[in-house]
Amino acid sequence: MKLNKRHQSNIASAIASAERETSAEIAWKVADRSSSYSDAPWIWSVLLLTATGFFQLANGWNGGYGVADILLADLAVCLVAGFALAKVAFLRRLVISDARMKRRVTEKAQSSFFTGGVHLTKRHDGALIYISVLERRVVIVIDKAIVTATSFDGANEMDPLLMDIARLEKASWLNREMFVWDVMERIKRLGDYLKEYFPPKPGDRNEVPDLMV
Numbered sequence: 001m002k003l004n005k006r007h008q009s010n011i012a013s014a015i016a017s018a019e020r021e022t023s024a025e026i027a028w029k030v031a032d033r034s035s036s037y038s039d040a041p042w043i044w045s046v047l048l049l050t051a052t053g054f055f056q057l058a059n060g061w062n063g064g065y066g067v068a069d070i071l072l073a074d075l076a077v078c079l080v081a082g083f084a085l086a087k088v089a090f091l092r093r094l095v096i097s098d099a100r101m102k103r104r105v106t107e108k109a110q111s112s113f114f115t116g117g118v119h120l121t122k123r124h125d126g127a128l129i130y131i132s133v134l135e136r137r138v139v140i141v142i143d144k145a146i147v148t149a150t151s152f153d154g155a156n157e158m159d160p161l162l163m164d165i166a167r168l169e170k171a172s173w174l175n176r177e178m179f180v181w182d183v184m185e186r187i188k189r190l191g192d193y194l195k196e197y198f199p200p201k202p203g204d205r206n207e208v209p210d211l212m213v
Contacts, residue, residue, distance in 0.1 A: 003030065007180045014184035018191025019206065024125040024146065024198040026190060027118050027208050028183065033134035034101075034108035043095040045082025049074055089134050101135040108132065109139035119143055121207045125198055127190060131183065136173050140190070149197040 003011075015026050052074050085091045093101070109130035113119060118126035124145040131138050146152070172182040 003176065003180065007176065010180055011183055011187070014187045018187050018194075019204075021191050021200060022195040022198045023123070023201045023204050024127060024194040025118065025121050025206070025208050026127050026129070026187060026194075027116060028129040028131070028187065029112050029116065030131045030133065031108065031112075032132075034132040034137075035104040037092060037096050037104075040092045040095050041083040041086035043082075044085045044091070045079045047095070048078040048082050048085075052078060092134065093136075096135075101137065105130070105132045105135050105137045106139055109141050113141040116208065118208050125194075126208060127194065129183075129186065129190065133173065138186075146194070146197070150193075152193075 011028060015028065018026055056070070056074075086095075109128065109132075112130055113126075113128045116128065118128045118141070120126075121143065124143040126143045127146060128141045129138065130141060142152070172179040
């Protein structure tokens with residue numbers, strides 16, 4: 001999902017507004033995907049080849065060609081079709097397990113937390129909202145000061161805060177305007193939560209970029 005400058009500016013404004021209410025730091029990152037899942041095209045190709053083979057056996061069809069010719073033709077067609085199908089996001093998700101997507105998104109979110117310098121805040125009160133579009137998952141990574149001050153650690157998906165903030169509406173993944181509005185609303189909710197534990201302090205400054213690229 002490509003966000004234009006207006007979308008990014010709106011989200012940045014939402015973060016600035018949230019950060020005025022708290023001394024904690026909030027950053028966000030939108031990734032097209034958290035892994036290449038390079039085996040997905042091959043999985044689709046095998047599935048298509050298997051289905052084609054069963055269909056041909058069930059119907060006793062050979063079209064007058066030898067078995068070797070038919071297998072080569074099937075293989076070529078199924079490889080092309082499998083790689084084409086895997087380019088479609090929702091079809092690629094169909095052959096990737098939820099557990100695997102969750103693991104990859106979590107790993108990428110944690111990596112982004114460090115590569116983006118969110119862990120370098122002076123009081124260790126940084127929070128990253130990481131959004132991965134292909135997997136349709138949102139992960140919140142928070143620094144140790146927030147974990148210590150609150151009961152929230154960002155890892156338990158049944159945590160009321162995570163359920164409230166991190167689950168974007170299904171329609172938001174299909175409409176950029178709704179997606180941006182939904183993200184802005186989540187940022188506001190996270191800011192409202194953090195200000196109870198980290199009220200604004202004199203001299204606060206923005207220590208990490210609001211948007212991570």
